[in-house]
Amino acid sequence: MAYSVPSLENLIDKFASLPGVGRKTAARLAYWVLSLDKKEAYDFAKAITDASDSIHQCPVCHNLTDDETCAVCSSEARDRSTICVVESPRDVTAIEKTREYKGLYHVIHGLISPLDNIGAEQLYIKDLVVRAAGDEVKEVIMATNPTVEGETTAVYISKLIKPLGVRVTRLAYGMPVGGNLEYADEITLFRALEGRSEL
């Protein structure tokens, strides 16, 4: 007998299925959608179906794109001698924001993690090795996260690529800019000391 509006409940359910969104937030978001005029609501829905329809992996680097190959792989301006290996498309966005890196990417879509039953064969490592074996490639930068899984994956890949005569490098460890020595963990501090440079 309790009052309920099926299409509202359904919308709340959908929002609640988003990562990190609980029932209360989902209800707030659903009521917000109801406050939109019809065109805005349809635009929102269309953004979801458009993204779902058109976004796919770049066949070369496995980054996300809505073109045939991604904007980086198809750009004439990028340096084709360097490949930066990252875990996920989000990492590409993060590195692009620095406006420092001009090379190519390779997204392996995950990290080797025996505990989660993820082995090298589930990741896009095989075709990274094929790319690295190409004539143009001189350096592969391992930019996986500084975690146990990220390290393991970086070491695993470097063992496959080094024999090809390609330079394999790793992102620097150290203090984050704006960080606080007091709150830094010992391992980070140790790595920062180890990697110190001349002033």
Add this chain to the structure above:
Amino acid sequence: MAYSVPSLENLIDKFASLPGVGRKTAARLAYWVLSLDKKEAYDFAKAITDASDSIHQCPVCHNLTDDETCAVCSSEARDRSTICVVESPRDVTAIEKTREYKGLYHVIHGLISPLDNIGAEQLYIKDLVVRAAGDEVKEVIMATNPTVEGETTAVYISKLIKPLGVRVTRLAYGMPVGGNLEYADEITLFRALEGRSEL
């Protein structure tokens, strides 16, 4: 030259327009949508357009419904002698969850707030008075929030309805269940003392 995927950027923009969702969370949600299979993404989009299409105000109580009149107004089981006045449809959901209240509702969609330029004429107060003047109605419960605006609105409405010979009541003030005396503000404590009852 920076890498970007237009349909992904568009989806992130849409999510970022949700209340309380920043760019980083919006990006996380957008990537989550991309991880859905096509059917799930379309179901999500359809939930939005369905809600936007079918949900409207009940012509009697102004609660949200996707039926002609809302489930409460059209139910035979509800007590038609009592009307509970609330600010928003969310408050109806909150009260329904108690499973205690068996009467009808009236959603005024806002509170009187001179600072925000909201007067009584912008709220659904006029037709509340018409409803209260009906033969069946014996009690109107003011369940607006215990804030200055909620109080003002409750007092304003009670002055319109009392002359009709209808009983007007207000939700009790006091300590929230599970609350802590130490952290209660003075006004709440004062009201809790004032409203004390025999043990």
